[in-house]
Amino acid sequence: MPVDPLHRAKKTQRSMTSPPPGGPGASAVEVRRSSRRRRTVSAYREGDRTVVLIPARMSEAEEQRWVTVMLDKLAAQESKRVLGDAELAERAGRLSQQYLDGKARPASVRWVTNQNTRWGSCTPAEGSIRLSHRLQGMPEYVVDYVLVHELAHLLVPGHGPRFWRLLEAYPRTERARGYLEGVVAADRLPHPPGPRGE
Numbered sequence: 001m002p003v004d005p006l007h008r009a010k011k012t013q014r015s016m017t018s019p020p021p022g023g024p025g026a027s028a029v030e031v032r033r034s035s036r037r038r039r040t041v042s043a044y045r046e047g048d049r050t051v052v053l054i055p056a057r058m059s060e061a062e063e064q065r066w067v068t069v070m071l072d073k074l075a076a077q078e079s080k081r082v083l084g085d086a087e088l089a090e091r092a093g094r095l096s097q098q099y100l101d102g103k104a105r106p107a108s109v110r111w112v113t114n115q116n117t118r119w120g121s122c123t124p125a126e127g128s129i130r131l132s133h134r135l136q137g138m139p140e141y142v143v144d145y146v147l148v149h150e151l152a153h154l155l156v157p158g159h160g161p162r163f164w165r166l167l168e169a170y171p172r173t174e175r176a177r178g179y180l181e182g183v184v185a186a187d188r189l190p191h192p193p194g195p196r197g198e
Helices: 005-011 060-081 085-100 140-155 161-167 173-188
Strands: 012-017 028-034 042-046 049-055 108-112 120-123 128-132
Touching: 028 060, 042 060, 049 060, 085 108, 085 140, 120 140, 128 140, 140 161, 140 173
Parallel strands: 028 049, 108 128
Antiparallel strands: 012 028, 042 049, 120 128
């Protein structure tokens, strides 16, 4: 059962730690203290920041120690989730079987770092698919959507009605597109001002 956000806000104190351990380019960290939390500490990513949940009674020194521990733990978890090129190719094969009746057979599937305006690209004549490294760390259903999108291009080069009918087979198409649109929109937003004096 979801907790009423207003009720939760009364029991939670928030503080921002910026910049986070990890240097420039790392996301901001928001620490939320809760009187309901007794011993546990947890953390998760929320957009471009990391939220660390701690008991209200923790000292500032304990808070800083736990923020560092949890950032390291999240980074370790995320690095395990990043697929290599071989795993990406295997995943593309499974997705082709599942959603495109195995008709899309890429010759190669790999991550690239030179795509900053596209999430993926495909060269049907070569059977090659390339995904932007910016997708790494995004939810699996988003990466899967981009893979299915590029696999569909092996069968239909353009973005006509036949192409979009192929994509209808992937059930999370709209959700993944919404996620990617949100990422693009967030990149266009002005960055919030830094701490006073900057």
